[in-house]
Amino acid sequence: xxxxxxxxxxxxxxxxxxxxxxxxxxxxxxxxxxxxxxxxxxxxxxxxxxxxxxxxxxxxxxxxxxxxxxxxxxxxxxxxxxxxxxxxxxxxxxxxxxxxxxxxxxxxxxxxxxxxxxxxxxxxxxxxxxxxxxxxxxxxxxxxxxxxxxxxxxxxxxxxxxxxxxxxxxxxxxxxxxxxxxxxxxxxxxxxxxxxxxxxxxxxxxxxxxxxxxxxxxxxxxxxxxxxxxxxxxxxxxxxxxxxxxxxxxxxxxxxxxxxxxxxxxxxxxxxxxxxxxxxxxxxxxxxxxxxxxxxxxxxxxxxxxxxxxxxxxxxxxxxxxxxxxxxxxxxxxxxxxxxx
Numbered sequence: 001x002x003x004x005x006x007x008x009x010x011x012x013x014x015x016x017x018x019x020x021x022x023x024x025x026x027x028x029x030x031x032x033x034x035x036x037x038x039x040x041x042x043x044x045x046x047x048x049x050x051x052x053x054x055x056x057x058x059x060x061x062x063x064x065x066x067x068x069x070x071x072x073x074x075x076x077x078x079x080x081x082x083x084x085x086x087x088x089x090x091x092x093x094x095x096x097x098x099x100x101x102x103x104x105x106x107x108x109x110x111x112x113x114x115x116x117x118x119x120x121x122x123x124x125x126x127x128x129x130x131x132x133x134x135x136x137x138x139x140x141x142x143x144x145x146x147x148x149x150x151x152x153x154x155x156x157x158x159x160x161x162x163x164x165x166x167x168x169x170x171x172x173x174x175x176x177x178x179x180x181x182x183x184x185x186x187x188x189x190x191x192x193x194x195x196x197x198x199x200x201x202x203x204x205x206x207x208x209x210x211x212x213x214x215x216x217x218x219x220x221x222x223x224x225x226x227x228x229x230x231x232x233x234x235x236x237x238x239x240x241x242x243x244x245x246x247x248x249x250x251x252x253x254x255x256x257x258x259x260x261x262x263x264x265x266x267x268x269x270x271x272x273x274x275x276x277x278x279x280x281x282x283x284x285x286x287x288x289x290x291x292x293x294x295x296x297x298x299x300x301x302x303x304x305x306x307x308x309x310x311x312x313x314x315x316x317x318x319x320x321x322x323x324x325x326x327x328x329x330x331x332x333x334x335x336x337x338x339x340x341x
Contacts, residue, residue: 186210192240234322252280254295306319
């Protein structure tokens, strides 16, 4: 009979992607609840200026006063008499501050969830010999090493495409802006990317504060995702970006065979294919997608691509832009750090 301890140990551990998705759902719910509470506090503040009996007798207004007045009264008791009129407004500000703190806590939790966790121990294993005390022991260790090496070498390699996306001059566009505007704009940008990746069948992703590396199971989906992002940025900057400077991104794509499994995380992979995708992005012009000749030759639809006349990691490269060619920023105008390894 299996012991309770071994039963607990053998339970599957949720993947980082599952934990991150769960945190995203919880954060949306918390933000929605806090936003409604802020709206209620603002309505209570506004209601203080409308004394009409017909307005005060409305059922929603009565319920708002019923549940909200005790909280407003508690805050008003702490204020000077002259400032008590603004108690409801202060309550809204407090709830907003709580929402900002909650957002930071969720961000920290997502970063923690993305870190790899030790695999669960499924059972007791024989102790590993750390010393060689005889020729027989040495031969046994060599045989085990050779078997492990063969198993690792025979691990199934899977053909994947990696897309690297990064915000150009992310530090500069944040300069001089309020924290609220920065947080709101970058959150909206991240949401744009997440929706695009979902629509284009992304398999795995790894996020940094201003960039992301995404794994796709075919080349066309990765290119489609990059082109969709570049096309939608103008509309995003007009409607959702609250910063003075527009968002511009660089995209890089590379395809190749990698050792990757269902439970693999992108940030733990050590593969040249991923490195080249990152380099393609770093050497791309703002508002463009760059890829190597091998990926270009494998594309079914090459419309809009043009040869750059430049090489990255030994590969001739091609680029695509949603803007006319003469509107893209020449690579020679980039600061050195934006095109470094």
